[in-house]
Structures are given as C-alpha cells and as structure tokens.
Amino acid sequence: MNSPAPPRAPLPSRTALHARYAWDTGPCLAPVHCGWDGVRGRHRPVRARSLPAGPVRLSYAGLDEGPRHVLEFLRQQGVPTAAAGTGDAPADILLRGTTARAVPALPPATLLLPFRVRLVVPVGEGTEALRARISRRERRGFAARRRERGWTWEQATGPGAFDHFYERMHLPTMRRRHGGATRSVPPALAYECLFRRGALFFVVENGTRVAGVLCARRARSRTLTMRLLGVLDGAEDHYASGAARALTHFALEWACMHGMTHVDLSGCEPFLSKGIFQFKQRFHPECRLPADHFGGKRLVLRVVRDTPGVRDLLVANPVVALAAGGFEALYFHDAHRPPRTDLAWQCPGILRARHLDLDTFLHPVPR
Incomplete structure (x- = not known):
C-alpha cells in the first residue's frame, strides 16, 4: 500500500474521528455498541407508521436504525412511513428492531430476520x-x-x-x-x-x-x-x-x-428484491452476519392482519431469514401470486430456499 495522505485535522480531532469510526464499524466494540443500542431501543424506541393512503398498514418500533435502513427499503417498495406516537390505528404488519438477546418468543405468522447481512467475496x-x-x-x-x-x-x-x-x-x-x-x-x-x-x-x-x-x-x-x-x-x-x-x-x-x-x-437489508443483493449475488459472495454492531441486531416481522396488500408485499419481497447454521431464503406464494423465483438467492451461507404458502403461514391471522 502507498504511504498515507497527509492529515487534515489536528491530532485530537483525528483521535476523535478514529474513536467514532471504531464505534460504528469495529468488531471489538460491536458487543458494547449493540448492547447500548438495545437499551435505548427498549426505553426510548423509535416509532414509525405507514401513511394512511399506503397499500399496507405497517408499524415499526425499536432500534433507531430502522427508519434509515428497513423503512427506507419499504418506502422504495411503495410503503412510505412517518414518525408516529403510540396511539395510532392498528397495523397489518408489526416490525420490531431489537438485539439478538432481546428477541421475544415468536408468535405465529412471524419471521426472524437479520437486521442486515454482509456479502463477502473470497479472492485469496x-x-x-x-x-x-x-x-x-x-x-x-x-x-x-x-x-x-x-x-x-x-x-x-x-x-x-x-x-x-x-x-x-x-x-x-x-x-x-x-x-x-x-x-x-x-x-x-x-x-x-x-x-x-x-x-x-x-x-x-x-x-x-x-x-x-x-x-x-x-x-x-x-x-x-x-x-x-x-x-x-x-x-x-x-x-x-x-x-x-x-x-x-x-x-x-x-x-x-x-x-x-x-x-x-x-x-x-435482508430482502432478495434489493437490487444491490441481486447484483452482488452474481459474484457468489459469502452471506454473513456483519462483524460490526449490526451483527447482533435482529428484525422481527409479524403479520397481524391478512390483507391483499400484505400478501402482495410478502410475495414481492422474499426474505433472508435466520436458520440453524446460517440463513435461508423464504419465498411466499398463494393460488393467485406465484413465488418470485426470478430473484436469485444462491450464496454460501444461505443454506436453502423454502417456498411458504401464504394460506398456511397466515392461517392463524384474522382477515
């Protein structure tokens, strides 16, 4: 590697920048960062809700990275959200950003997803x-x-x-x-x-x-x-x-x-419909949990009401879900909505693909 470029900031400022960078990206500080965010997410959760005119009534609560990552992706899928209080109307889908240690028992019609995944190509x-x-x-x-x-x-x-x-x-x-x-x-x-x-x-x-x-x-x-x-x-x-x-x-x-x-x-984000995922999948990368604080964070997706909009959203966006020993790709479908098999999943670390019939997955959920 070449010699580093000259510094632009005095030493105290550079030290502060490196401390911030280590906090945000360093694997050594990841457990502390994740734990701190988990405490904040429980006591002062960020809340957001889809707009009334949207196709799905969606509610998010928990870690403050949710709006910047998960909700921004859903906005691109046609489900915009805005900050919300605690007294809004019931939702069709509940999303919760939390830490792996704080994941609750999962009720029916619920998915446990990594908050983010990393895609790493061996070149050695x-x-x-x-x-x-x-x-x-x-x-x-x-x-x-x-x-x-x-x-x-x-x-x-x-x-x-x-x-x-x-x-x-x-x-x-x-x-x-x-x-x-x-x-x-x-x-x-x-x-x-x-x-x-x-x-x-x-x-x-x-x-x-x-x-x-x-x-x-x-x-x-x-x-x-x-x-x-x-x-x-x-x-x-x-x-x-x-x-x-x-x-x-x-x-x-x-x-x-x-x-x-x-x-x-x-x-x-853990959705096969992400254009970034589909492009990078062509390089056959290893799909991993991140080494930084995101590696200890999870996204819980729970369907509480079965609607056409919910079914459309789930079918259009197959997910990368947590499974024993790695990940699995989950494709939803029903009699009127075929699975999105045009979206590739094959990466080391994603162990298999499963097709889930929505009539079965959503059977316990009211319409």
Whole structure:
C-alpha cells in the first residue's frame, strides 16, 4: 500500500474521528455498541407508521436504525412511513428492531430476520478461482463493455483526488439515487479513516475518471471493504454504461493481485428484491452476519392482519431469514401470486430456499 495522505485535522480531532469510526464499524466494540443500542431501543424506541393512503398498514418500533435502513427499503417498495406516537390505528404488519438477546418468543405468522447481512467475496485463491465464482453472464458482459468503453483502473493517493471523488462523485450519486434519505460518512471521517488508511480507485474512460470507490482496510487485515462509491456528477449515463458495476469487477481483480484474501462488498437489508443483493449475488459472495454492531441486531416481522396488500408485499419481497447454521431464503406464494423465483438467492451461507404458502403461514391471522 502507498504511504498515507497527509492529515487534515489536528491530532485530537483525528483521535476523535478514529474513536467514532471504531464505534460504528469495529468488531471489538460491536458487543458494547449493540448492547447500548438495545437499551435505548427498549426505553426510548423509535416509532414509525405507514401513511394512511399506503397499500399496507405497517408499524415499526425499536432500534433507531430502522427508519434509515428497513423503512427506507419499504418506502422504495411503495410503503412510505412517518414518525408516529403510540396511539395510532392498528397495523397489518408489526416490525420490531431489537438485539439478538432481546428477541421475544415468536408468535405465529412471524419471521426472524437479520437486521442486515454482509456479502463477502473470497479472492485469496487466485484469479482463476475468482473468475469461476462470477456468473458467466456477468463476466461476459463486463468483458464486452470493458473492450467497448476502453476502461482502465487507477489508484489515486493525493488529497485532491479524495476531494474530487467525494464532491463530484459520491455526494451527487447519493443525492441522485436517495434524495432526502441520503446517508453517508461525513467528509472529515471519510478522509481520515477511509482515505488515509484505505485505498481510492477510479474507473477511467477516454482519460476521464467516470466512477470511483473508496475502500477501507484495517491494520493487519487482508480484507478490502468497498465503503463509498459514486459516478461523475451522479450522472445516470455512467450507470447505463456499466461504469458503476465495473467498480466491483476492478476491485476484485486488484485485491486478488495484491494479496488480499477477501473483498467485502458491503451490506444490505435482508430482502432478495434489493437490487444491490441481486447484483452482488452474481459474484457468489459469502452471506454473513456483519462483524460490526449490526451483527447482533435482529428484525422481527409479524403479520397481524391478512390483507391483499400484505400478501402482495410478502410475495414481492422474499426474505433472508435466520436458520440453524446460517440463513435461508423464504419465498411466499398463494393460488393467485406465484413465488418470485426470478430473484436469485444462491450464496454460501444461505443454506436453502423454502417456498411458504401464504394460506398456511397466515392461517392463524384474522382477515
């Protein structure tokens, strides 16, 4: 790895940034962080409820990450929510964000899900083994676009490269794709904890940097973690051209050639309908619980009323559920709604797929 970029903040500020980063992402502090969040979630739970005009009456309570992760995903599925009190109308689906230690006994028509999952690709066995992991269609598509667009890959180390990436790529991309729900790492923390200790890469097309990814590395670790990415000015053209997808291919190639053992493609919510999951599944990653505080958190999904909207939502969004020894993919269906088998699930760590008949799953639930 190259020498770190020069610091931009005085030592006390840098120390505070590293402490915050360790709290948010470090495996050593994960049990403490998770326990602290669990106490807050029990005594001061965050509450949200779907809007009256929505197709499903949904209620969330518990950990404060719920609105930023789970509820944002459901908003994208057509079920927007807003902050709520305790006296609102009954719900069709109850969601609770909690810690693994505090999961209650599960009543009928209830699912226990990881709060988030991580997708990690082994790269330590060489380029041929890596190539064999990637789906043939994905490999061929990338190779064709690489030739057509003339893409190259470069690592950048100067502070100006960080500023260009963060201001011209990452922030515009997040705003374009997430709007008001945009969440990211603050620039000072990204510079100190990611850029100075990690690696910044760009996809270059015709001499122009069109996409970039900022990756994290921990001391004594041989895992490269893709943390922040973006395309130039957030332009949709660079998604359409495949430049954003190329970041993953190039990062895997680089890591394989530079002695890394794994590339962490980052995490997502436990729904197979997530576009991120479907794309990353093509690289045959290992599906794991996160090593940070999210690894000790759970999402309890309980159906309390059987409605057409509830059935539509469950069928449209198969889940990654906890199972003995790993995860399982659950696909819902009924006589009028076939299972979404177009959504792939095959990853090491997901042990099997099960198809659940909604008439059976929801039998104890009133209509």
